[in-house]
Amino acid sequence: PIDGQRLWNTLMAMAEIGPTANGGSCRLALTPEDAAGRRLLLDWCETLGCTWRVDQVGNLFIRRAGKRDDLEPVATGSHLDTQPRGGRFDGILGVLAGLEVFRTLHEAGIVTERPLELVVWTNEEGSRFAPAMVASGTYAGAFTVDETLGRRDADGVTLGEALTACGFAGDLPVGEPRLDGYLELHIEQGPVLEGAREAIGVVTGVQGMRWFDVTFTGRSAHAGPTPMRLRHDALAAAARLIDRLQALALADESGDTKVTCGCLEIAAASRNVIPGEVRLTVDLRHVAEAELDALQARFERELAAAGEAFGVAVSSERLWASPVVAFDAECIAAVESATRAQGVPHRRMMSGAGHDAVYVARVAPTAMIFVPCRDGISHNEAEYATPEHCALGAQVLCDALLARANR
Amino acid sequence: PIDGQRLWNTLMAMAEIGPTANGGSCRLALTPEDAAGRRLLLDWCETLGCTWRVDQVGNLFIRRAGKRDDLEPVATGSHLDTQPRGGRFDGILGVLAGLEVFRTLHEAGIVTERPLELVVWTNEEGSRFAPAMVASGTYAGAFTVDETLGRRDADGVTLGEALTACGFAGDLPVGEPRLDGYLELHIEQGPVLEGAREAIGVVTGVQGMRWFDVTFTGRSAHAGPTPMRLRHDALAAAARLIDRLQALALADESGDTKVTCGCLEIAAASRNVIPGEVRLTVDLRHVAEAELDALQARFERELAAAGEAFGVAVSSERLWASPVVAFDAECIAAVESATRAQGVPHRRMMSGAGHDAVYVARVAPTAMIFVPCRDGISHNEAEYATPEHCALGAQVLCDALLARANR
Numbered sequence: 150p151i152d153g154q155r156l157w158n159t160l161m162a163m164a165e166i167g168p169t170a171n172g173g174s175c176r177l178a179l180t181p182e183d184a185a186g187r188r189l190l191l192d193w194c195e196t197l198g199c200t201w202r203v204d205q206v207g208n209l210f211i212r213r214a215g216k217r218d219d220l221e222p223v224a225t226g227s228h229l230d231t232q233p234r235g236g237r238f239d240g241i242l243g244v245l246a247g248l249e250v251f252r253t254l255h256e257a258g259i260v261t262e263r264p265l266e267l268v269v270w271t272n273e274e275g276s277r278f279a280p281a282m283v284a285s286g287t288y289a290g291a292f293t294v295d296e297t298l299g300r301r302d303a304d305g306v307t308l309g310e311a312l313t314a315c316g317f318a319g320d321l322p323v324g325e326p327r328l329d330g331y332l333e334l335h336i337e338q339g340p341v342l343e344g345a346r347e348a349i350g351v352v353t354g355v356q357g358m359r360w361f362d363v364t365f366t367g368r369s370a371h372a373g374p375t376p377m378r379l380r381h382d383a384l385a386a387a388a389r390l391i392d393r394l395q396a397l398a399l400a401d402e403s404g405d406t407k408v409t410c411g412c413l414e415i416a417a418a419s420r421n422v423i424p425g426e427v428r429l430t431v432d433l434r435h436v437a438e439a440e441l442d443a444l445q446a447r448f449e450r451e452l453a454a455a456g457e458a459f460g461v462a463v464s465s466e467r468l469w470a471s472p473v474v475a476f477d478a479e480c481i482a483a484v485e486s487a488t489r490a491q492g493v494p495h496r497r498m499m500s501g502a503g504h505d506a507v508y509v510a511r512v513a514p515t516a517m518i519f520v521p522c523r524d525g526i527s528h529n530e531a532e533y534a535t536p537e538h539c540a541l542g543a544q545v546l547c548d549a550l551l552a553r554a555n556r
Numbered sequence: 557p558i559d560g561q562r563l564w565n566t567l568m569a570m571a572e573i574g575p576t577a578n579g580g581s582c583r584l585a586l587t588p589e590d591a592a593g594r595r596l597l598l599d600w601c602e603t604l605g606c607t608w609r610v611d612q613v614g615n616l617f618i619r620r621a622g623k624r625d626d627l628e629p630v631a632t633g634s635h636l637d638t639q640p641r642g643g644r645f646d647g648i649l650g651v652l653a654g655l656e657v658f659r660t661l662h663e664a665g666i667v668t669e670r671p672l673e674l675v676v677w678t679n680e681e682g683s684r685f686a687p688a689m690v691a692s693g694t695y696a697g698a699f700t701v702d703e704t705l706g707r708r709d710a711d712g713v714t715l716g717e718a719l720t721a722c723g724f725a726g727d728l729p730v731g732e733p734r735l736d737g738y739l740e741l742h743i744e745q746g747p748v749l750e751g752a753r754e755a756i757g758v759v760t761g762v763q764g765m766r767w768f769d770v771t772f773t774g775r776s777a778h779a780g781p782t783p784m785r786l787r788h789d790a791l792a793a794a795a796r797l798i799d800r801l802q803a804l805a806l807a808d809e810s811g812d813t814k815v816t817c818g819c820l821e822i823a824a825a826s827r828n829v830i831p832g833e834v835r836l837t838v839d840l841r842h843v844a845e846a847e848l849d850a851l852q853a854r855f856e857r858e859l860a861a862a863g864e865a866f867g868v869a870v871s872s873e874r875l876w877a878s879p880v881v882a883f884d885a886e887c888i889a890a891v892e893s894a895t896r897a898q899g900v901p902h903r904r905m906m907s908g909a910g911h912d913a914v915y916v917a918r919v920a921p922t923a924m925i926f927v928p929c930r931d932g933i934s935h936n937e938a939e940y941a942t943p944e945h946c947a948l949g950a951q952v953l954c955d956a957l958l959a960r961a962n963r
């Protein structure tokens with residue numbers, strides 16, 4: 150059995166890198182903080198005799214040798230980067246639970262048939278560089294290496310430059326090593342398990358998501374003498390769109406339509422200037438691909454209508470589309486039977502958040518394990534999962550990994 | 557008669573300090589650019605034998621001696637600071653037309669009875685430091701010197717620190733010199749004169765304005781798994797408010813209600829994070845004080861309703877209220893008769909924008925002169941007034957100033 154207290158201490162030690170004012174973490178991808186988190190993990194793994202490699206987009210592969218090192222490894226992992234005011238568990242739990250599995254096997258002197266691989270994927274959050282899961286996506290062939298290295302953050306720094314600056318530009322060809330299977334533990338980041346008093350979610354797939362950059366181009370003018378009816382107020386048009394998108398998502402009784410506008414920027418903003426140009430991000434999600442198509446079409450109609458209503462030119466660029474994913478039946482079954490062995494209430498469920506498992510599923514049999522988080526809150530400094538749930542998730546991960554590595 | 561070509565050349569020379577990409581100007585208050593503009597003006601004035609003083613909030617008083625220097629001077633002026641992407645005329649025309657009057661009198665060897673004073677008021681725009689017209693307001697006793705020196709820009713720099721850094725911290729006590737009268741030339745910044753093909757606006761007063769800082773405090777959470785109905789989306793609430801304010805202002809058939817939201821900022825924004833905290837600025841204006849009270853009450857109701865609709869806490873701070881102003885009847889008449897002498901179409905009108913004349917009117921007889929600007933556009937790099945209209949405005953200013961200084 151894994152050591153829940155040790156896992157918890159390890160989570161809290163990682164949270165000391167890039168701490169935020171209200172008990173969260175800030176380790177934006179490929180910043181000095183992110184690099185410090187990776188080095189701390191590597192220190193821990195080296196004492197276990199693990200070896201490691203870094204691929205060309207910074208994905209970190211930490212290997213625990215097996216009896217048959219000629220076979221493809223069974224992998225687990227997640228990410229160590231966070232949101233600007235993120236929590237201590239999102240991603241981190243998946244990585245450190247993998248470490249806890251390694252430590253447990255090390256102490257017990259167990260060597261698996263297949264090698265095990267603990268993976269730290271680069272820039273999962275999508276906060277510094279869009280889109281999310283960009284490096285696991287590159288690993289799986291969804292993006293080219295050049296495309297990914299050329300992605301820019303808000304300050305114009307490329308992902309490639311940031312990789313070099315933080316010391317994690319590797320030379321392992323992207324796509325290596327190939328994996329026999331991939332299991333990822335994560336907090337749910339939503340309220341379903343907590344609400345149902347269930348301890349484990351056996352994740353069967355992930356909802357689809359699409360990201361848009363929207364631009365509203367009106368005309369800046371003076372707030373005082375400019376008549377309301379002669380204005381071309383870019384912010385008024387953006388507000389209309391946001392309000393309509395909220396209304397249509399809230400109107401979906403099923404609750405499956407999700408719309409979020411996370412960033413809004415006014416060019417050369419000033420209190421007494423009618424905004425002339427606004428940039429807005431839109432995140433659309435749905436568990437069914439056809440409904441997501443319909444949602445996108447409605448978004449585009451509402452955008453055109455908002456522009457028309459305020460005499461503002463609009464344009465939108467779809468910069469990411471991640472289709473609905475179904476995980477591998479055998480991997481799901483492995484997670485489910487490891488969960489049953491714990492005798493805890495659980496359910497099969499779809500994930501509302503994107504995870505590296507989304508892309509890895511394209512090239513290796515994959516499934517995920519969820520544990521509840523308090524009030525369903527994530528991407529927030531207040532994010533919290535109990536030590537008991539973290540330990541339970543790590544135990545299910547350990548058992549499912551062993552079953553696959555020794556099958 | 558004044559020299560229209562010389563005035564135009566002077567305007568274009570000033571526009572070379574802090575030029576923007578699309579032909580506008582950026583000289584935010586008390587930046588190196590603003591200071592360079594002031595020094596250029598002082599160089600020009602010194603060759604005319606003028607003397608100058610700077611008061612404790614950086615207002616610049618440039619004196620042309622009269623026959624009776626024991627009498628209070630008649631003043632003109634405006635401001636040289638601009639919006640972040642401002643025009644070449646807003647404020648600048650008023651200052652440089654004053655210079656053109658001095659040059660014309662100098663060449664003609666005319667000495668007025670009373671001395672003349674050309675004033676450059678600090679931070680009129682309110683863009684770097686809120687509120688607008690803060691230094692003419694201090695001159696007129698609406699704000700204390702300490703209050704004004706302590707105002708902070710978005711980076712936390714105080715107005716006092718910025719004054720010292722740019723070399724315009726003076727020691728003339730604020731409120732000196734007292735003025736016999738004040739006449740200010742300005743572009744209209746709206747479409748009324750152009751629409752009516754009129755060349756001069758005889759300004760009888762200024763509409764009232766109120767500025768608010770509004771804060772929406774929701775709860776940041778993950779864009780994917782968080783159900784729409786459990787969200788506390790601060791941006792959704794802000795968008796609802798903006799949309800409702802637009803609707804109510806547009807519904808006023810008289811066109812007298814003006815509402816503008818110029819700045820909106822999301823704390824720790826990220827594409828896949830539901831905004832937890834949003835700050836919004838609101839600018840409310842009306843020509844009638846009672847209607848402005850009613851507008852503020854409606855704004856407060858809409859704000860409460862928007863917060864309620866999205867489960868978001870709201871608060872608002874009124875950081876400025878500039879009441880409706882009526883200018884001095886004698887000064888208005890002086891402007892009107894100087895205008896009539898030109899034989900051009902004109903009208904009496906209220907100003908939609910705030911001007912330094914708003915505050916100066918509290919301590920000295922005051923009026924203003926407007927000239928049309930193209931498409932009514934201001935606070936925009938495309939702001940433009942024809943050389944003919946600039947010259948005409950300067951001529952009316954010259955004649956009205958002379959009449960008052962020699963009466």
Ligand SMILES: NC(=O)NCCC(=O)O
Pocket residue numbers: 239273274275281282338501502503504778779780828
């Ligand atoms: N798990 C997680 O927070 N992923 C970020 C990608 C997304 O927006 O769903």
Ligand SMILES: NC(=O)NCCC(=O)O
Pocket residue numbers: 371372373421646680681682688689908909910911
């Ligand atoms: N004239 C001018 O642009 N003043 C700024 C103050 C205002 O917002 O009206």
